[in-house]
Amino acid sequence: MLKKVLSVVLALATLLTLCVAFSSCEKKGNENLKVGFIFLHDDTSTYDKNFMNGANEAKKALGLKDEQVIFKYPIEEGKACYDAAADLVDQGCNIVFADSFGHEEWMIKAAKEFKDVQFCHATGVKAHTEKLDNYHNAFASIYEGRYLAGIAAGMKLNEMIAAGKFKAEEAVIGYVGAFPYAEVVSGYTSFFLGARSVCPTATMMVDFTNSWYSVDAERDVAETLISKGAKLISQHADSMGAPSVCEKNGVPNVFYNGDTMATCPNTYLIASRINWAPYFEYMINCVKDGKKIDIDWTGTIATGSVVVEVLNDKVAAQGTKEALEKATADLKAGKLHVFDTKTFTVDGKEVTSYLADVDDFGDFKGETEAIKDGYFHESEYRSAPYFDLRIDGITDLSKK
């Protein structure tokens, strides 16, 4: 009997807390602009930290107050994303942004339900086919940044060859990829093409962790690559797994989404990064001014969305800075195309036509001709990368 009384008391206490909580939540600010951000991990993930930095930068630039910017993390790629988006809408957000590929389906679900709120999603592929007024994709032509980082890597290889550390034909780059998905393929291929543009004997080995963030898996893959003869390591995965292995083994490392100068001072070479602040400012300004946000927005070197992080002079080869400046200017001027079909072959042949899978209907079949004017038009028909050609010179270890 007493137990029953107790359970009733507890239930009432719970109800009371509920009421208090509800009533305390009634008051809302008068600000008419509120932006909600959904991140896959907390700031220990370099990928998410980069987005958070961008959001804070945009907040500062636009003079938004603390309560006008809400972060939610860690939000898994599943229903949790929809719940988070709906919760942000409940809190009065006019814009909800999510940062991970697997969030897309759930963002679309939320966009269909909350028509007055703008939903923006990084790395997604479906906005241009879903055709919703309030759902938008965004990405940046990060392949340009990776190409530049590749130049720095190639020059480092040249320096090591010249110093007699290994023979020219042993200039093997190791690449730690997350998934064998177009975004990663486009990234490592552009990096490789950048490296080979200065070090013609360079080849590359790629292996995948099948996870965007796994310290252990990235460390293991990096160790395997080094043991198989990789002289320089780069990555498209979000943890510090690979850089820490490089620092331990004295292998130069090209990072992504931030620099590791502080933790890996002896091996960090350079990094490329997407700066999300320009997009965040753009999307917030659009809502503020009542303008439409682009269905698909691609940031470039010119918009300030693609940046190359600080070059480590201690590791970099001589003349790297100048070479990067020249290449950057050429990219901006449109004189240099990363995926110039004269610079690579597939199965020994130059590629003259390729149907890319731009419209993602789940069929994984290409429908858009991407090669025109002698180069592959990456990130033009939609913001997210769709270059997925497997070019000669790159060995996929997962296929062996």
Next chain:
Amino acid sequence: MKDAAALQKREKGEPLFHITKRAEIVWWKAWLIRLAAIAASLIVCAVISLLLGDINPFSFFGSMLNGAFGTARRCWNLFYELAILLSISLAVTPAFKMRFWNIGAEGQALIGGLATAACMYYFGGRIPTPLLFVVMIAASILAGMIWAVIPAVFKAFWNTNETLFTLMMNYVAIQLVTFMINFWVTSGSGTLPPMSAYALPTVGNAWILNILVVALLTVAVYIYLRFSKHGYELSVVGESENTALYVGINVKKVIIRTMLLSGALCGVTGLLLVGGTDHTISTSTVGGRGFTAIMVSWLGRFNPLFMVLTSFLLAFLKAGANQVSNDYKMNGSISDIITAVILFFVIGCEFFIQYRIAFRKHGKEEK
């Protein structure tokens, strides 16, 4: 007489305090100790948050409450989380009561979810929807049972260590999910798009169905453990296998039967997670709840009704602690710290409920 005894004791160098097992404790005393523990843990949390993040303790607790109950949606999510956690906890409880350490609930629920997802993937749109639901339910329960019965058979016939066996089965299940996703999703994005067209129907809103199913299961498991012959048998096996043998209980049969039940319930959880809410599967679908369930079950003393409270506590901590880390822009570690501190006190206080600490008397008469 007592005075003399006490004096004698003191002369022999009685320690400052000693610990004795309590014969029994009045229910309100036990709850008083629990409430005191929660209060103490909250104070420690407040001090930690003040030191780490310079957070005012009141806004800290406000943030926790807000995270759990701030909006109607948050309340629903809280009760949903409670329900899912409770359903896995219900699944492990019969096995625990039998002293069979099933720490493979994570894998058993995941494999149930995988079976559900497979049915949705292969049969969705190809067979009538009601039939699909029947197949999904059957497949998920069967998959959970298979995953649970393998270690049970090995335990029953060859006395293998079930703790290690069930733990290892988790990893097999996780790898199997990874494999199937890579098999189904050839683009290699690593995520299976939700198959919402073939999801279980919703009752009222997206949460109620799951909550109802778990409420029914709670009552059913309570009755099973408390009033059925099976429930009695498994607790006898748990107390002493020899006694069970002596009274003519077939121990092997009980072990296998109980684990089949445990696995079936985990399978149902997988069904609810995949068919009811996520509509897709990933390696994190169960999200560690299979391990948290062990704590829920123990803290609830294997009583399904108490487990409602312990699940509530854990679901509340998860939502509240997350809100704290988001509100104060701190990383996930702060929510882990808060959860750990509170659990430390809550689990620790059970010691004071089981044992009494008697301090050395200073000439005072013992009652």
